[in-house]
Amino acid sequence: xxxxxxxxxxxxxxxxxxxxxxxxxxxxxxxxxxxxxxxxxxxxxxxxxxxxxxxxxxxxxxxxxxxxxxxxxxxxxxxxxxxxxxxxxxxxxxxxxxxxxxxxxxxxxxxxxxxxxxxxxxxxxxxxxxxxxxxxxxxxxxxxxxxxxxxxxxxxxxxxxxxxxxxxxxxxxxxxxxxxxxxxxxxxxxxxxxxxxxxxxxxxxxxxxxxxxxxxxxxxxxxxxxxxxxxxxxxxxxxxxxxxxxxxxxxxxxxxxxxxxxxxxxxxxxxxxxxxxxxxxxxxxxxxxxxxxxxxxxxxxxxxxxxxxxxxxxxxxxxxxxxxxxxxxxxxxxxxxx
Ligand code: NAD
Ligand code: UD1
Numbered sequence: 001x002x003x004x005x006x007x008x009x010x011x012x013x014x015x016x017x018x019x020x021x022x023x024x025x026x027x028x029x030x031x032x033x034x035x036x037x038x039x040x041x042x043x044x045x046x047x048x049x050x051x052x053x054x055x056x057x058x059x060x061x062x063x064x065x066x067x068x069x070x071x072x073x074x075x076x077x078x079x080x081x082x083x084x085x086x087x088x089x090x091x092x093x094x095x096x097x098x099x100x101x102x103x104x105x106x107x108x109x110x111x112x113x114x115x116x117x118x119x120x121x122x123x124x125x126x127x128x129x130x131x132x133x134x135x136x137x138x139x140x141x142x143x144x145x146x147x148x149x150x151x152x153x154x155x156x157x158x159x160x161x162x163x164x165x166x167x168x169x170x171x172x173x174x175x176x177x178x179x180x181x182x183x184x185x186x187x188x189x190x191x192x193x194x195x196x197x198x199x200x201x202x203x204x205x206x207x208x209x210x211x212x213x214x215x216x217x218x219x220x221x222x223x224x225x226x227x228x229x230x231x232x233x234x235x236x237x238x239x240x241x242x243x244x245x246x247x248x249x250x251x252x253x254x255x256x257x258x259x260x261x262x263x264x265x266x267x268x269x270x271x272x273x274x275x276x277x278x279x280x281x282x283x284x285x286x287x288x289x290x291x292x293x294x295x296x297x298x299x300x301x302x303x304x305x306x307x308x309x310x311x312x313x314x315x316x317x318x319x320x321x322x323x324x325x326x327x328x329x330x331x332x333x334x335x336x337x338x
Contacts, residue, residue: 002026002072003247004116006059006107007080008052009036011191012122012180014044015240016078018189021048023244028072030065031081032058035194037336043188059103062110069114076118076250078243079107082152085198086126086294089149100152101159108163118250120173120243121160125232125262125299126150127176134266135302138176138258146294157258164256171250171257178232178262178301180239182321183328190328191236192335200272201233201321205329208282215284217269219291224298228269232262232300235316235324245312262301263314271318279322 003020007013008029014036017027021044029041029052041054053072057064059081068074082100083089089096104121111119128136129144145151157174164172181201183190196212197203206212220227242261249257267275273284307313316324 001075001247002028004068004074004077005029005080006077006103007031007082009033009038009040010080012236012239013080014040014189015184015236016243017044017052018047018184019237019240019244021050025247028053028068028074030055030057030059030068032056035083037192039336040189047184047186047188060106062106065106065110069110069116074116076120076247077107077111077116078120079104080122082122084149086147086149087198090147093148096148096152101155104156104159108159112167117169118171119160120175120246120250121156123157123174123176124150124153125176125178125301127154127157130296134298135264135300136260137302138260138305161256169254171254173246173250174256174258175242175246176258176260177239178234178260180236181233182235182237182316182324184237185324185327187327187331190332200269201325204273204276204284205325207284208276208280208326209329209333213285215273215286216289217286218289218295220288222297224268226268226270229295230266230268230298230300232264232266233272233318233321234261234263234314235321238314238316242306242310242312245310249310259306259310260301260303261306262303264301264303266298266300267318275318276322279319280326
């Protein structure tokens with residue numbers, strides 16, 4: 001099947017392109033490169049030995065979408081394109097609502113008008129409300145988001161759910177990611193954040209390469225065994241394979257479905273620092289700093305539904321995630337910028 005991958009030059013999108021191509025799917029990418037590099041597409045081609053049709057366009061550009069759907073026989077879309085920095089979304093809510101919601105609406109309209117009936121959406125654990133017990137199940141309460149980024153995911157889920165009800169024969173799969181880290185085992189593609197990384201693993205690996213002198217650990221007085229926050233980290237290649245499993249699933253199932261993509265295992269910030277040090281033999285200097293606003297002490301998934309219905313389970317462990325993060329960072333100290 002030919003799959004339209006929006007945001008396919010980005011971190012998760014590029015890894016998903018590799019897994020789709022490895023499974024024999026055709027890949028068409030639309031990405032405006034607002035947070036990525038065209039080099040990622042070249043690297044995907046290098047890893048797989050296969051061609052990617054790449055369009056440097058904005059997903060909100062309806063005319064560009066029309067040209068793509070007219071030129072290629074697309075069977076499904078995976079919608080990764082979006083802005084994702086939580087703090088920035090608080091500073092620039094209108095830009096986030098514009099980019100993340102209108103890209104979803106324009107894409108759905110174009111799919112409807114061109115008879116494309118399958119869409120997978122990049123949602124996030126952030127849509128679950130803070131009142132739930134761990135581990136999080138797909139049936140748990142959503143909403144009460146703490147920032148505009150989270151609301152764009154929540155609202156996009158609703159837009160897609162309503163579309164699945166209204167448009168005949170549509171299939172919508174909402175995938176709620178936990179904390180993707182790591183990189184392709186080749187070290188050729190990986191996460192390349194612009195500016196100071198917001199997320200833990202990119203920060204640790206930039207300390208390891210010498211771009212930052214130490215890690216600040218946000219809070220060591222949480223109600224967890226070592227006082228630091230617990231998250232469900234998942235290897236990006238496992239996450240990417242979850243999308244390939246969802247493509248297979250949606251061919252057989254119409255309407256709306258939602259799945260957690262996580263490992264179900266929680267690790268603390270200190271666990272992550274120690275694992276990175278042990279696996280890669282590099283010391284990560286750190287200091288304890290005040291809590292970061294909006295952080296929950298524990299966040300991890302129950303991934304049983306994905307195992308049962310998608311036949312998908314995370315296979316890589318924490319050591320793999322730490323090793324592959326470092327393989328990418330050490331081979332590309334400045335990311336794609338070199
Ligand atoms: P990323 O920034 O690396 O990738 C997003 C891609 O979308 C980038 O290449 C960017 O250039 C592109 N893009 C953004 N707006 C666009 C637009 N209007 N038109 C065309 N291209 C556009 O981020 P990622 O980590 O790969 O995340 C992919 C998706 O998964 C995002 O929707 C993100 O919100 C979601 N998600 C990510 C995480 C995570 O931890 N990385 C967790 C949960 C959900
Ligand atoms: C963050 C986002 C979340 C998003 C997810 C995707 C926030 C508040 N939440 O989640 O909406 O879906 O990324 O990846 O931004 N940490 C440090 N020092 C650092 C960086 C992080 O101690 O320099 C800690 C954090 O306090 C947290 C843990 O590491 O306890 C993980 O942080 P991060 O990687 O940002 O992920 P989340 O907070 O889970």
